[in-house]
Amino acid sequence: MKAASMVPVFLVGFLLVFAATDFPEWGNPQSPASDSPVSSHFIGKTGVDTEVPNMVTAVLADYRGFDTMFETVVVFIAGMAVLAILKNSVKKGSVRRDHEVDAEPDLIVTNMVRLIVPVIQIFAFYVLAHGHVSPGGGFQGGVIMGASFILIALSWDLETALARFSLNRCMGVAAAGILIYAGIGIFSMFLGGEFLDYAELERVLPVSREMARYHAMLGVEIGVGCTVTAIMFALYANLSSEGKLEGGL
Amino acid sequence: MGLELFNTFILLLLVAAALVALKVRDLITASVVFGIYSFLMCLLWAEMGAVDVAFTEAAVGAGISTVVLVATVFNLKRKSSD
Amino acid sequence: MFEDGAILNELFLERLNYLIYVVLLLIGLYAMIAKNNLIKKLIGMSVFQTAIILFYVSIGVKEDATIPIYLPEHDPHGEHAHARGGPEALSRGQVATYANPLPHVLMLTAIVVGVATLGLALAVSLRIYQGYGTIEEDELLVKLEREDARTRKAEFPVADSPKVESKRKPVAKRVSKTGKSKK
Incomplete structure (x- = not known):
């Protein structure tokens, strides 16, 4: 088995190295990928079109908004699938694992987490809202927000975290995130544009066409952040307790 | 030249981390070494100028995916046969 | 070299x-x-x-290029843009300075x-x-094989008629394959 698997591995490796010698040099500004009209358009016109300094955010939420929307849907579907696979797979309180002990949550750890969690959550909002001018955005902010809930579940137990963010609420928030994203897209359709054509939102926002795109991107990022937060926490809650939603690590 | 040396160093460490993560028999160790691998990858991307990708990898790869792997391994057998 | x-x-x-x-x-x-x-x-x-x-x-x-966030002189909300009366599209040379x-x-x-x-x-x-x-994959394959054999026995208690034989074919194939790989 192991010797046989080396045959496809080395075959693929030979072909890839053979192809790699034909690539443009690393960091060559004249390489086809970097010199293409699409990339040059994104770099040159982002400031004029949307007034967003961070090109990655502008391309992510505006120029390629359709792509990002369905990536968010993929995250949502993966979270739902984990729930569907693990729900009721074991009876509550039936099997006791070695790591499930009755010890009280540690005093030092819980008090430190009490201090840290608000800071983490504020940082998550900062990352989400500042995605336009610095690295960040909906995905990163959402993951950091989800991590703050995972930290609560790690230091107390899963029930404490679920009392603050129950699984039903999780799925509600995740669905709401996608609805916010799609809602902004459909709203711009009602205003006469195309799906996710944020510039049309200037009719309801008291700003110019460019700034309408700027602000609509923030709304879209909030939708992405909601979905990612909820799904990351739901993933941890289900996987750490085999779907029992009690005890945890 | 200094940056290129840094680049080479991280690339070699990456291969080493990937091999160790797949070689060790304790799955918790494998998960944590995979977290190290993710963080090295994040460092490499920050060095290449992909700051958003590096930020995402630091939060997702080194954070959430390591936690999720460890949480799952606690519910499985910790020892691996290879 | x-x-x-x-x-x-x-x-x-x-x-x-x-x-x-x-x-x-x-x-x-x-x-x-x-x-x-x-x-x-x-x-x-x-x-x-x-x-x-x-x-x-x-x-x-790109070699000698900065991260894909506008520098202060190209920032659409920076002082330079205000002085010119709004953001401008970047020239070809300026585009090459961003990744x-x-x-x-x-x-x-x-x-x-x-x-x-x-x-x-x-x-x-x-x-x-x-x-x-x-x-573990090898243990899983053994267990799956055993389960297959058990369900086959339950479904077809008498395995003589040719009809049953044809139905069973895919299962028999897999058993032989796993047996070979174990050797």
């Missing part, structure tokens, strides 16, 4: 990123094929995925989707462990 134009020079000095991406991809591919433990296979899958992401990000690098944002965008979403699919795969392996009590 490393002079200009030699193949080793091209691979190791100018295209080291591409070489390492191939190596990482092969490590991941080998782990996915040959490792026995399901969690090891999933770690291999993640290594494979990050290798692809490394390839994409390496494509977007290519397109691969970054494509890979940013791929990372988040990657962790979601990793979670899904872990959930499936957790379910396999609950059902069979193991996540």
Whole structure:
């Protein structure tokens, strides 16, 4: 088995190295990928079109908004699938694992987490809202927000975290995130544009066409952040307790 | 030249981390070494100028995916046969 | 050996990123094929995925270029833009000073989707462990074989008629295959 698997591995490796010698040099500004009209358009016109300094955010939420929307849907579907696979797979309180002990949550750890969690959550909002001018955005902010809930579940137990963010609420928030994203897209359709054509939102926002795109991107990022937060926490809650939603690590 | 040396160093460490993560028999160790691998990858991307990708990898790869792997391994057998 | 134009020079000095991406991809591919433990296979899958992401990000690098966030003199809300009365499109020379944002965008979403699919795969392996009590592939195959034999006995108590024989064919095929690989 192991010797046989080396045959496809080395075959693929030979072909890839053979192809790699034909690539443009690393960091060559004249390489086809970097010199293409699409990339040059994104770099040159982002400031004029949307007034967003961070090109990655502008391309992510505006120029390629359709792509990002369905990536968010993929995250949502993966979270739902984990729930569907693990729900009721074991009876509550039936099997006791070695790591499930009755010890009280540690005093030092819980008090430190009490201090840290608000800071983490504020940082998550900062990352989400500042995605336009610095690295960040909906995905990163959402993951950091989800991590703050995972930290609560790690230091107390899963029930404490679920009392603050129950699984039903999780799925509600995740669905709401996608609805916010799609809602902004459909709203711009009602205003006469195309799906996710944020510039049309200037009719309801008291700003110019460019700034309408700027602000609509923030709304879209909030939708992405909601979905990612909820799904990351739901993933941890289900996987750490085999779907029992009690005890945890 | 200094940056290129840094680049080479991280690339070699990456291969080493990937091999160790797949070689060790304790799955918790494998998960944590995979977290190290993710963080090295994040460092490499920050060095290449992909700051958003590096930020995402630091939060997702080194954070959430390591936690999720460890949480799952606690519910499985910790020892691996290879 | 490393002079200009030699193949080793091209691979190791100018295209080291591409070489390492191939190596990482092969490590991941080998782990996915040959490792026995399901969690090891999933770690291999993640290594494979990050290798692809490394390839994409390496494509977007430009020498002497800065990160894809506008410098103060090109910032649409900065003082320079106000002095000119609004942001202007960048010239061809200015475009070359910024790294290519397109691969970054494509890979940013791929990372988040990657962790979601990793979670899904872990959930499936957790379910396999609950059902069979193991996540080692060889033990799993033995248990699956035994279960197949049991259900076959329950479904077809008398295995003589040719009709039953034809129905059973795919199962028999798999048994012979696993038997061969064990030898």
